[in-house]
Amino acid sequence: MSGPATPAPGLHSPVAPILRVRNLRKSYGPVRAVDGISFAVEAGTVFSLLGPNGAGKTTTVEILEGLRVPDAGEIELFGERVARVGPAQKARLGVLLQEAAFEPYLRVREVLVLFAAFYPRHRPPEELLDRVGLREKARALVRTLSGGQKRRLALAVALLNDPELLFLDEPTTGLDPQARRHTWDLLLELRREGKTVFLTTHYMEEAEALSDWVCIMDHGRILAEGSPRDLVGRFGPTTFVEFDLPPASFPALAARFPGQARQDGERGLLQVQDLARDLARLLSWAEEEGLALRNLLVRQPNLEDVFLALTGRRLRE
Ligand code: ATP
DSSP, rough: OOOOOOOOOSSSSSOEEEEEEEEEEETTTTTTEEEEEEEEEEETTTTEOOOOOSHHHHHHHHHTSSOOOEEEEEETTTEEESSSSSHHHHEEEEEEEEOOOOTTSSSSHHHHHHHHHHHSSSHHHHHHHHHHTTTGGSSGGGGGGGGHHHHHHHHHHHHTTTTTEEEETTTTTHHHHHHHHHHHHHHHHHHHHOOEEEEEEEHHHHHHHHSEEEEETTTTTTEEEEOHHHHHHOOOEEEEEEEOOOGGGGGHHHHHTTTTEEEEEEEEEEEEESSSHHHHHHHHHHHHHHHOTTOOEEEEEHHHHHHHHSSSOOOOO
């Protein structure tokens, strides 16, 4: 007779997070940059801290990378409780800082060889140049690289020690759309290989496209967290209708659609449940008012809407 059925792996034992913080705090004088945040990052996932400029994202990652000492809070990294992140943990981390600068008169490959010397074991420079799409620039001087190419070189340096956990602070800022896509593909490939990626960004499309889990942060606090799908799912079966609207016409729109209308600069926005009915009502209202409703757009809610609903502000203001 066989024994009791073995539970599927992971079903009853919660997967241990690769990183967990509790009540993390850091102030600069009177500024509470990080004001008591807690979260956990599961291994093999892409985790994003999403927030506007000054939210406290960089301060948080710099603490987790061992570059800053927190005022208070607990950090558990690679299953071990640490007072601060030290050399033993750093050897297993990869870090892409917001502003990475390399010696301008070194060649691209030389930069990788130089940084590789810091590690007892490292990936081959050629492999990394291929991964970040810089192979044909291997002999180019750093000073001749574009901003986006420098960013990709910094990413190759971050991958040199084959890190288990990779911190990327705004990895695609300054990249053109093609280079951004290439970086996204690379991050998803790293995740498929079992790496964990910790991303900070203020591009909500980036967080939405890549993340398994998103923490939305503002003024040093976490306002909401969840998978992108769960976060936008909070709106329920809602559709947004957007169109050009002179601000002077907004009060009339709000009067016709009480509780559903929002003004966003020169755009009007309606949150609707019954699209066919409300679109028809909107079109007849516009006709009465003599408005053209240029650039009309019907779309599903996104993380920007979640942030706006939580704070009354846009992420990129
Ligand atoms: P960004 O998206 O602009 O990089 P962020 O979310 O990364 O912003 P932080 O750089 O962590 O935010 O900054 C959080 C707050 O702490 C801001 O008000 C910032 O001005 C302040 N701050 C950050 N670093 C310092 C510092 N070294 N000294 C004083 N204040 C600082």
